[in-house]
Amino acid sequence: MTIKDYLLDHIPHTIFWIIGLLLLDISLWLIPNSPIPISYLLYVDVLLTVLYIIFLILVYFYRNRWYASLRNHLDLGQNALDIPLKGAQNHGQRFMQAHINQLLSYHHQQLDALISKEQDQQEFVESWVHDIKVPMAATKLLLDSGNLPIPPQAKQQLNQEWQQINHYVDQILYYSRLENFANDYLLREYHLRAIVVAVVKENMDYFFQKHIHLNVSDADAVVLTDEKWLTYILNQLLSNALKYTPDGGNIALTIRQDHGAVYLDIQDNGVGIPQEDLTRIFDKGFTGTNGRLANQHATGLGLYLAQRLSDKLGHHLSVTSKVGAGSTFTISFPALNYYNEQLGEKTLKVHNPQRFND
Known part of the structure; x- marks a missing residue:
């Protein structure tokens, strides 16, 4: 987080601080029988404002380590999904860190379930293709045997339809193996x-x-x-x-x-x-x-x-x-x-x- 963004986030705190100083000055200035000089009030305001600025600077550097952890985790891109977030320094940051890591855990569980489902589906498709190839091979043998009492034109048409079916079956098989191409x-x-x-x-x-x-x-x-x-x-x-x-x-x-x-x-x-x-x-x-x-x-x-x-x-x-x-x-x-x-x-x-x- 940049200093500019950090200061913009603390605008409400700064306004509240200024209002508090004004109320304090008015309260001290209106004390009866013991008027406090305005110069003294201004000195106190400057001193407290300096302390407030120092406080903001220290908090920024303290929290910036957490912001740096978030930024580094974000820079990992897709790899960030496999690496848990670390670096929390206080209760609020630890709550955020636990929430993000829990989401990553849910993601891994869903991904594992999806991979398992796809593997089951691929095994079913490959098994189905293997089973359907057996009667298709038998049908092809019958067509090539020449023993079927059908006209030559009808036999040619049957051969073409068989080739078309075989093409679609191969298309299903190759599509199912596309993502696991390296294994085959x-x-x-x-x-x-x-x-x-x-x-x-x-x-x-x-x-x-x-x-x-x-x-x-x-x-x-x-x-x-x-x-x-x-x-x-x-x-x-x-x-x-x-x-x-x-x-x-x-x-x-x-x-x-x-x-x-x-x-x-x-x-x-x-x-x-x-x-x-x-x-x-x-x-x-x-x-x-x-x-x-x-x-x-x-x-x-x-x-x-x-x-x-x-x-x-x-x-x-x-x-x-x-x-x-x-x-x-x-x-x-x-x-x-x-x-x-x-x-x-x-x-x-x-x-x-x-x-x-x-």
């Missing part, structure tokens, strides 16, 4: 084109159904990533491209390199994204104009998860789009190289380390 990923070097081709094969039925022209570049590059999480990201982006590209449209997947960094472009000639939606398409729950107008049952989670997972993997997901011309989603992989190989040490060097921060 492994960064390794992969050939990017192999992952791209595998994702395209998973979605090939949709290409056939909508007669989409596909172009996958022959270029390849080695990137540092997690295959499972990158596969989900690509599935989400390719699913969106298929969803909003009209029948007979074009989708191109291009791998390119620039200054050592690797880029994967997923380009379509679909409906495009309105300019006012571009800054919000990665927001959680945002479905946008296309999601609301098209009969696509958008959840607003797909692109949100794709960007969050990209950030956690150290990649960067961006988009450019024009209404009526299509969209291009680009995943950029930071440039990596090795040095000290002549010493027999193979050390990974990251040119853009800030992208690897969560």
Whole structure:
């Protein structure tokens, strides 16, 4: 607390002190038969005022240690929630300190309860996903066996619906694991084109159904990533491209390199994204104009998860789009190289380390 604030807080005390001095002077001056000279009264007033000022100064320095403790605790920011307040010097300060520490204790109890609840919920979701995957796997085997007495077109439709259900189940699982991402990923070097081709094969039925022209570049590059999480990201982006590209449209997947960094472009000639939606398409729950107008049952989670997972993997997901011309989603992989190989040490060097921060 500054001296100015301290003095402002003591304005009522100072006014009360001045009124008390005036009453004292009047009382002494009006004593009958023993008049006290005004000069003597002024001398007493000055003396008492000096003592009052000294008292205020001493109290300020005494209390300033407590104010400093509060200020230091406040400067800790969020970490202050984990550190009890100390430094109380009198009964009033100890009462305030106990109240604040009790609130911190309540906060920790509520936080522990919330974490426990979230862990239970995550365990339930993972258990549910595991249980639902069993009948889904059996259903897929039946569909692939060719023994079902159904027309080929109906079988193709069933396969597409199965893939859609499987996509939503994976979306639930990945969303539940998003905050515990560090426990379920492994960064390794992969050939990017192999992952791209595998994702395209998973979605090939949709290409056939909508007669989409596909172009996958022959270029390849080695990137540092997690295959499972990158596969989900690509599935989400390719699913969106298929969803909003009209029948007979074009989708191109291009791998390119620039200054050592690797880029994967997923380009379509679909409906495009309105300019006012571009800054919000990665927001959680945002479905946008296309999601609301098209009969696509958008959840607003797909692109949100794709960007969050990209950030956690150290990649960067961006988009450019024009209404009526299509969209291009680009995943950029930071440039990596090795040095000290002549010493027999193979050390990974990251040119853009800030992208690897969560």
